[in-house]
Every structure is written in structure tokens, then in C-alpha cells.
Amino acid sequence: MQKLNELQLAKELIRFPSITPVDAGVLRFLEKKLKRLGFKTKILEFKEKGFQPVKNLYAKLGSKSPNFMFAGHVDIVPPGNIKDWTVSPFKPSIKKGYLIGRGANDMKSSIAAFVSAVSAFLSRNKKFIGSVSLLITGDEEGDAVNGTKKVVEYLKKRKEKINFCLVGEPTNPNKLGEMIKIGRRGSLTGKLTIFGLQGHVAYPHRANNPATIIVKILKKLKDIKFDKGSKDFQPTNLEITKINIDNSADNVIPAKAEATFNIRFNNKHSSKSLKKKLNKFLIKINKQNKSNFKIDYIVSGEAFLTKPNETTYMIQNIIKKVTKIKPKLSTTGGTSDLRFIRKISPGLEFGLVGKTMHKVDEAVSLKDLKNLKKIYENILVDYFK
Numbered sequence: 001m002q003k004l005n006e007l008q009l010a011k012e013l014i015r016f017p018s019i020t021p022v023d024a025g026v027l028r029f030l031e032k033k034l035k036r037l038g039f040k041t042k043i044l045e046f047k048e049k050g051f052q053p054v055k056n057l058y059a060k061l062g063s064k065s066p067n068f069m070f071a072g073h074v075d076i077v078p079p080g081n082i083k084d085w086t087v088s089p090f091k092p093s094i095k096k097g098y099l100i101g102r103g104a105n106d107m108k109s110s111i112a113a114f115v116s117a118v119s120a121f122l123s124r125n126k127k128f129i130g131s132v133s134l135l136i137t138g139d140e141e142g143d144a145v146n147g148t149k150k151v152v153e154y155l156k157k158r159k160e161k162i163n164f165c166l167v168g169e170p171t172n173p174n175k176l177g178e179m180i181k182i183g184r185r186g187s188l189t190g191k192l193t194i195f196g197l198q199g200h201v202a203y204p205h206r207a208n209n210p211a212t213i214i215v216k217i218l219k220k221l222k223d224i225k226f227d228k229g230s231k232d233f234q235p236t237n238l239e240i241t242k243i244n245i246d247n248s249a250d251n252v253i254p255a256k257a258e259a260t261f262n263i264r265f266n267n268k269h270s271s272k273s274l275k276k277k278l279n280k281f282l283i284k285i286n287k288q289n290k291s292n293f294k295i296d297y298i299v300s301g302e303a304f305l306t307k308p309n310e311t312t313y314m315i316q317n318i319i320k321k322v323t324k325i326k327p328k329l330s331t332t333g334g335t336s337d338l339r340f341i342r343k344i345s346p347g348l349e350f351g352l353v354g355k356t357m358h359k360v361d362e363a364v365s366l367k368d369l370k371n372l373k374k375i376y377e378n379i380l381v382d383y384f385k
Contacts, residue, residue, distance in 0.1 A: 004119040005116060013108040020076065023054075027043055030074065040059065046150040048145050059134045061118075071166070075139060100362065120373075172351075180329055187264055191298070194217070195210060196255060211254060224238065239263075319375055
């Protein structure tokens with residue numbers, strides 16, 4: 001069996017301009033590589049009204065239990081101003097020991113490392129007992145509606161058993177081996193509109209300025225101390241992300257003001273409990289200011305924690321052996337697709353150093369890429385012992 005080289009494969013994947021949710025042919029390319037290794041594959045395209053259709057890939061080698069799954073995404077964020085890059089973002093280049101290109105860090109190189117690890121594992125373990133599978137989405141950087149969420153529903157309907165999942169997101173702050181993610185905080189976005197009474201600025205008593213009210217509300221929202229954090233989670237925080245008053249005249253008190261905020265919350269709360277708390281607060285303050293309001297919420301995920309098990313500690317030990325660093329079990333950072341996968345399988349996240357993700361000249365250290373492949377291969381060896 002031909003072994004796949006992680007660097008060569010990473011370069012090939014980066015060449016596809018798969019800006020979310022467009023797959024640009026990258027999944028068919030990856031599917032061919034996996035089929036040559038013996039995987040049975042299925043491209044799953046999902047469509048939901050109001051969202052762009054998304055292609056995903058589920059590939060499986062073997063039919064026996066246990067089923068070890070790797071999850072990741074081939075969609076990338078836009079490169080931004082091409083002139084700011086020192087290389088073409090879709091023509092991967094090597095400079096000073098780094099592979100540069102959009103998706104090099106988040107997270108095409110991680111997928112390349114895993115596929116390369118599988119090919120190396122199979123060359124030495126042809127008759128292993130169990131299955132290896134991959135869930136690769138094209139919708140992690142986008143709406144996350146027609147991607148992993150839908151694939152998980154598809155796997156549930158098929159009664160597909162996943163015994164453990166490794167998500168290859170970049171988890172390390174500065175050095176490979178520092179951090180494993182075993183959970184994430186939840187994410188709740190609030191889109192708030194305050195309705196006042198329009199009028200002339202010289203006669204404020206005849207109007208009710210929603211700008212004044214929204215500033216007051218946002219200040220009070222920002223001052224809420226939700227909690228002090230917990231053993232596994234950092235404190236809940238609220239950040240105001242947008243303030244908008246659509247007013248073309250400088251001598252008119254506006255009729256409405258809008259703002260958006262996002263709350264990253266730990267497992268002391270749920271999106272339901274936070275909505276209840278916020279609604280109570282908004283009703284009270286708008287009553288005091290004789291104004292009306294509208295609030296729309298978007299829940300991107302609930303807080304979750306995967307209780308460490310035997311596999312978690314085995315992976316932690318392998319990372320330590322390869323990198324000489326004992327990784328911390330953490331819940332920091334944003335959301336990931338493990339929030340969907342956890343409904344069907346325990347899992348964790350471990351990938352590259354996330355310093356350059358989404359940046360100009362996104363890059364991966366060649367040494368880190370080689371070591372990540374080694375870590376993934378050793379995980380497969382120990383898991384199927």
C-alpha cells in the first residue's frame with residue numbers, strides 16, 4: 001500500500017479555494033485518496049431553506065467495532081486582501097520551515113496529517129479489529145446548518161456507532177502539545193432593537209430617544225457578573241459586537257436603535273436560562289424608560305464537557321511522548337463541531353498551533369506537521385491494540 005505524505009497532501013488540499021460553503025472540488029479529491037486506502041465513502045449534500053447547500057464527506061474503513069472517527073473541515077475563511085500576502089494563498093509555499101497558504105493552519109494540514117497517519121497505520125496493521133472513519137464538512141466556518149449537524153443526524157438515523165471522535169481543530173496556543181480541548185463554552189447571540197419616539201432634537205420632551213436607552217441597557221448588560229467560572233470553565237462573558245442607529249439627519253431624534261451582543265457561557269448556564277434572565281432584565285428596563293423592545297436570539301451551541309476517559313488519557317500520554325509536553329485538558333476558546341458530535345460520541349479536540357488561523361500568511365511549521373502525523377498514527381496504534 002502506498003503511503004501518503006502529509007506535506008504533499010496538505011499542499012494539494014490548500015490548492016482548492018474552498019471558501020465556505022463552496023467546496024471547489026476538494027471533497028471529491030479527498031474521496032479519491034480515501035478510496036485508494038480502502039475506505040467506503042459517501043458525499044452528503046444537505047439543503048435547508050434560507051441557507052446555502054453544503055457538501056460533506058463520510059468515509060469508513062472496516063465494519064467492526066470499535067469505530068474511531070476523525071472529524072474536520074475543508075472549508076476556509078476568505079483570504080482577505082491578496083496583496084497583503086507574501087505568497088498566493090492558494091499556491092502553497094514553503095518559507096523558513098513553514099508551509100504557507102489559506103487553510104494551512106485551520107485545518108487542511110490536520111486532515112492531511114490524519115489521512116497520512118491512517119495510510120502509515122494500515123501499511124503495518126492490515127488486519128486490525130475495528131473501523132476508522134472520517135467526517136469532513138464544508139460548513140464549519142459558515143452557518144454550521146448543513147454541515148456536521150446534518151451528518152450527525154444522518155449517522156443517528158443509520159444507527160452508525162461512533163466509539164470515540166478526535167476533532168483536528170488547532171488547539172495549541174503557542175507550542176504543539178500544550179492543549180487538548182475536552183469541552184467548549186456555549187454561544188448565544190442577542191439582536192436587540194429599542195423603539196423610542198422620533199422628534200426634533202430641540203424638543204426632547206416631545207420624543208423618547210432610543211439611543212440614550214440602548215446605551216444605558218448595553219452598559220448594564222456589560223456590568224452583569226454572570227459567574228466566577230468553575231473547575232473546568234472560565235467565567236461567562238458578554239461582548240457587544242454591533243451598535244446601529246440608522247439616522248440620516250443630525251437634528252432628528254431617531255425612532256429606533258439596534259445592537260448585537262454575544263455571550264460565551266459555561267456549564268453553569270444554558271441558552272434557555274440566559275434568555276429568561278435577559279428577557280426579565282429587558283422588560284424591567286424598558287418599562288422604566290417607557291420604550292418598547294424586540295430581541296432575537298441565535299444559539300450557536302450549548303456549553304459541554306466530555307468527561308475524560310481511558311482514551312483521553314491515552315491520547316494525552318502519546319502527545320507527551322512525541323512533544324515532551326503534557327497537554328492541559330481545557331475548555332477555552334470558541335465553539336467547534338464537537339458540540340454536534342458529542343450527541344453521538346465522546347471525543348476531544350487536538351490539532352496544530354492556532355496562532356495564524358484566519359490571518360494573512362496562515363502557516364504551519366513543517367516540524368509540527370510531521371509530529372502531528374506521528375501523534376495521530378500512534379493514537380490509532382494504541383486505540384486498536
